[in-house]
Every structure is written in C-alpha cells, then in structure tokens.
Amino acid sequence: MSSDVGATELGELLQAAARAFSQRGRARFGEHGLSPARVRLLTTLHHRPGGRMRDLADVLGVSGRAVTPLVDALESDGLVARTTDPDDRRAFRLTLTDAGLGAIERITSLQHTISEEIFSGLPAADRDRLGHLLKAFLATMPGQPCPPDSGPR
Amino acid sequence: MSSDVGATELGELLQAAARAFSQRGRARFGEHGLSPARVRLLTTLHHRPGGRMRDLADVLGVSGRAVTPLVDALESDGLVARTTDPDDRRAFRLTLTDAGLGAIERITSLQHTISEEIFSGLPAADRDRLGHLLKAFLATMPGQPCPPDSGPR
DNA sequence: TATTGTTATACTCTATAACTATA
DNA sequence: TATAGTTATAGAGTATAACAATA
Numbered sequence: 001m002s003s004d005v006g007a008t009e010l011g012e013l014l015q016a017a018a019r020a021f022s023q024r025g026r027a028r029f030g031e032h033g034l035s036p037a038r039v040r041l042l043t044t045l046h047h048r049p050g051g052r053m054r055d056l057a058d059v060l061g062v063s064g065r066a067v068t069p070l071v072d073a074l075e076s077d078g079l080v081a082r083t084t085d086p087d088d089r090r091a092f093r094l095t096l097t098d099a100g101l102g103a104i105e106r107i108t109s110l111q112h113t114i115s116e117e118i119f120s121g122l123p124a125a126d127r128d129r130l131g132h133l134l135k136a137f138l139a140t141m142p143g144q145p146c147p148p149d150s151g152p153r
Numbered sequence: 154m155s156s157d158v159g160a161t162e163l164g165e166l167l168q169a170a171a172r173a174f175s176q177r178g179r180a181r182f183g184e185h186g187l188s189p190a191r192v193r194l195l196t197t198l199h200h201r202p203g204g205r206m207r208d209l210a211d212v213l214g215v216s217g218r219a220v221t222p223l224v225d226a227l228e229s230d231g232l233v234a235r236t237t238d239p240d241d242r243r244a245f246r247l248t249l250t251d252a253g254l255g256a257i258e259r260i261t262s263l264q265h266t267i268s269e270e271i272f273s274g275l276p277a278a279d280r281d282r283l284g285h286l287l288k289a290f291l292a293t294m295p296g297q298p299c300p301p302d303s304g305p306r
Numbered sequence: 307t308a309t310t311g312t313t314a315t316a317c318t319c320t321a322t323a324a325c326t327a328t329a
Numbered sequence: 330t331a332t333a334g335t336t337a338t339a340g341a342g343t344a345t346a347a348c349a350a351t352a
Contacts, residue, residue, distance in 0.1 A: 011174040011268045013287040018171030021164040023214045061176045090328045090333040115164045121293025133283045134166040140274025219343050243310040243351045
C-alpha cells in the first residue's frame with residue numbers, strides 16, 4: 001500500500017523484482033556474449049543433461065521454433081552438442097560440452113555476483129526466506145519434469 | 154507449464170517464478186489486446202500520473218526509444234494522452250484517459266485472477282510473506298518503480 | 307552545451323504454419 | 330495419424346546513433 005512501487009499485487013511484485021535482476025544480468029552477461037535466452041537454455045540444460053529439444057521448449061515455456069536457432073548458435077559456439085536419440089531418431093539429445101560447462105561456471109559466478117549486488121540491501125535471513133518461498137512456490141506448479149532441489153540429474 | 158528449472162540461486166528462482174506469472178499473463182492479456190509492454194507502461198503510468206516519457210523510460214528500465222512506439226500505439230488506441238509540459242516544452246506529460254483507466258481496471262482484475270490461479274498452491278500465509286519480502290527487496294532498490302515519496306527525479 | 311523526444315536502422319526473441327523424417 | 334525438429338515468414342520489443350526543438 002505504501003512501501004512499493006505502486007505495485008501491491010503479488011505477481012506484479014514478482015515481475016518487478018525479477019526485472020531488477022535480469023536487467024543487471026543482461027548487461028553483465030552481454031559482456032560475455034551471452035544473451036538472456038542463451039543463459040536460460042544453458043542453465044536449463046545443465047539441470048537436465050541429455051534433454052530433448054522438445055522437453056527443453058516445454059520447460060522454458062516457449063515454442064519449439066524458438067529453440068532451434070538458440071541451439072544452432074550455441075552449437076556453433078561449441079557450447080552444446082546434438083546427439084540423435086537412438087530410441088527415437090526424430091529427437092535430439094542435447095549435452096553441454098566442456099566449453100559449455102565452462103560457460104555454466106562463468107554464468108553461475110556472474111549470477112552470484114549480481115545477486116550479491118542486488119540483494120545487498122536485504123538481510124541474509126530475508127534472502128533465505130525469499131529463496132525458500134520461491135522454491136516452495138515453484139514446487140506447487142504442476143507438471144514439473146524436475147523435482148525441486150534435486151539438482152542436475 | 155512447468156516453471157521449475159531446477160534453479161537454486163536467488164536471482165534464478167526469482168526469474169523462474171516471475172516467468173510462470175508472466176507467461177500466463179501474456180496469454181490472458183493478449184485476449185484483451187494488451188501486450189506485456191503495454192501493460193507495464195499503463196500500470197507504471199497509473200502509479201505516476203502525468204509522468205514524462207523520459208521518466209517512464211527510466212522507471213521501466215528501457216531506452217527512451219522504446220517508449221515512443223508504445224505511447225504511439227496506446228495513444229492511437231485512446232488509452233493515454235500526450236500533453237506538452239508548459240514548463241518544459243521539450244517534454245510530454247502522459248495521462249491515462251477514461252478508456253485507459255478502464256484498461257487499468259481490467260488489468261488489475263486479470264492480474265488478481267492470474268495470481269489466484271498461480272499461487273493457489275501456496276498457503277495464504279506464505280503468499281503474504283512472499284509479498285512482504287518482495288516489497289522489502291524493492292524498497293532497497295533505489296530507482297525501482299516509484300517509491301511513493303521520492304517521486305520522479 | 308545538455309536534454310526530450312523522434313526518426314532510422316538493426317538485432318534478439320518468439321509465434322504460427324508448412325514441411326521432413328521418423329514413429 | 331501423430332510427433333520432433335526444421336524452414337519460412339512475421340511481429341513485438343528494444344538498442345544505438347543521428348537529429349530536431351527546447352532548455
């Protein structure tokens with residue numbers, strides 16, 4: 001009612017907060033030649049090694065069409081590799097190359113740095129609570145292919 | 154669709170959660186001819202009536218160039234109006250028309266509906282905590298959308 | 307000289323639909 | 330017939346840079 005932004009509604013608050021993070025991220029990642037879409041695909045793939053493009057698209061919430069040029073670019077940069085699924089020759093399995101894993105390390109480090117900057121005004125206890133609540137929320141979303149907190153599998 | 158990307162980092166969690174909301178919003182608002190960018194501009198303007206385009210761009214975190222076509226479209230749809238600032242004839246003051254205020258009502262109602270759907274799995278107490286933490290976080294970010302007492306700079 | 311907003315141009319991201327090759 | 334991925338095409342959104350009017 002008074003502390004924000006005009007935004008009082010939970011979804012709006014969520015978006016405003018995420019925007020603060022992603023705007024800073026866009027600049028930082030851009031310096032490393034990593035667009036938001038590429039970062040999203042790489043990190044998603046990192047949590048689902050060997051995933052099919054179709055599943056990646058579903059998880060990312062985009063059309064299949066959106067994934068192809070992203071994978072093309074990442075593959076030609078040597079960060080990911082396509083492998084035909086022997087059990088379904090229509091599908092590709094995607095894996096991170098060593099260079100891709102290196103990119104993941106840089107991404108993780110950058111995300112950490114950005115978080116440090118951006119959440120510096122929030123007490124550590126609040127940051128923890130926020131993280132737990134967000135995980136709890138994401139866990140309530142139906143149809144998730146990857147159990148929360150399970151990490152890469 | 155799933156929004157759990159297996160993320161463990163706070164910024165990533167924030168983005169994944171916001172994505173879950175905005176993806177549903179995109180579909181719902183689209184049925185009303187309202188794109189995310191237009192919704193963002195309208196709601197931001199609603200919280201800062203009479204704001205200049207330059208200030209809107211700053212608050213939204215985009216370049217001035219991005220605002221012009223948005224305002225053009227919203228003006229030609231009769232939702233916002235440009236008025237030359239008498240104190241600085243370079244600048245436009247933007248206001249919501251009656252139709253624009255009507256759009257705000259529909260937006261608010263839709264956002265509420267979407268939140269009900271999307272956060273239905275989260276206990277009300279957790280929703281409250283999440284909202285408070287997000288507000289607290291946004292309050293620590295200077296230049297975020299509209300701390301009500303600081304006003305446009 | 308600095309700033310507000312516009313024009314010109316280009317890039318990223320994504321959608322829909324038609325096509326292929328598998329299933 | 331249905332599905333995985335690609336190609337073709339189109340549109341939204343935004344950035345940078347050059348320009349106009351105004352400060």
